Amino acid sequence: MAVNVQNAFVGRPPIDGGVYHRAPLGTPRPTDALSALDPAYLDHGAVGEDGVAVNQTRDTTDVKMMGGETFVNVQTNYDEQVVITMMETDRPAVLATTFGDQNVEIVPATAQHGLQKTIYHTSEPLPISHHVIDTVYGIKTKRYYIDLGQVINLAEVKDLHSDATKYTLTIKTYKPLAVELKGGNVVEYRDDGAVPAVPVLSTLSPASVGTAGGDLVTITGSGFLGTTLAKVGTDTVEHAVVNDSTLVIVVPAHAAGTANVVVTNATGASAPKALTFA
Template structure:
């Protein structure tokens, strides 16, 4: 078989979203590599340069027969873990995943003090949660979905002058309860981004899967993306309203300075020069 470099996957963070997400067990899981995540999946921000490590362990033993030769080898254990380093130490999602939701208390800023965080380092086991981890390689997208996973290790934390405070998490995965996942502790979805050729332009589709949260009073700018279609593309809002202070340009830029918190669901529409359209509903979150 000839060598084909196009089969390579060089993992990088998605352009328009995060890498590592966590949600309570029972949250609707994605069933492909590109669909929008349920808003309950919280983005954990920037990840370390070592990327994502997925480790499968298969323990086995030889069954011997009379005379000492091996009769058969049987698998005695299967385990799968995910390891990732999170760089945003002050990110609320990172803290709650590292210490437990109930052990992170946040008090909003007042006119006399900033936002306060109290973090309790306890011996309580961290909760079983659902996780989604994403990476891209050019047009390719790879998404790992874990219905039942648990953070079982947080590596040593260092506060030093020459590096950021980071948290390296190890997530132990368990068998799923959903029949559709076919027993996979981890289910991996891929999309190579190459559309079938039908003699004409490929189908117009919105490729943005989620929008990062903004904050009241801070400048916000995110560009919506789409593939396929013919010629230039124009963006509009089909249904819903953006949070106060944000607008959508015809080029697909959601921008401005939010003036009020909210989590509205907005359906964006893109139209190409042949009047073909595509829509995508996304949650636009603004916090205080």
């Protein structure tokens, strides 16, 4: 098989920089890579240069049979965790995710002081929330959705003169309750960004048919893969896609004269092509 570099993905932040978002349980979830997130998903700003690490762990054990040979290998545990580094450590959303929503207090600036934040480092477990991670590569988009995720670890935090303070978080994922997510601790949505062109009709063969209907007409052109609708005049007709450049339709009964053939795919409708009825 030939190597195709177009199958590569090199993760980069979206144009608006919004890589990681978190929302409380019950917030509507995304169902694809491109749909706008509910406003409750708060943007956490810039993330570290190591990007996003998704770690799957499968623990297994061999079941032995008499003689010492392995009879079968069984899985005893599955775990999936995500590691991501927050760079904007003064951002309220980042503080709430790192230390707990109830453990961050913010006092607006006054004439006597600036914006004040108090962060309580407590032993209380952090809440289970919805999490979304978005990355892009050219026109491609990748989105990780975690329906039930919990921050379980904050790596060592260093305040020093030679580097920015960072919060490296480990998010433990759990099996979702929604059956639509098919048990995925993490659901990965991808969109390759390659939107198909509208169909182009080049030729009709034959270009003239009888008025009784039922004739087969072969259309040549382009953009026929993914055809959703074919019409002759105002009539929706049966169609069969042969390949991207060939489509066959069954014409309806029609009075003598001409009728426009139009083919539609997910992107839009073709320019009309006249078919003669005689």
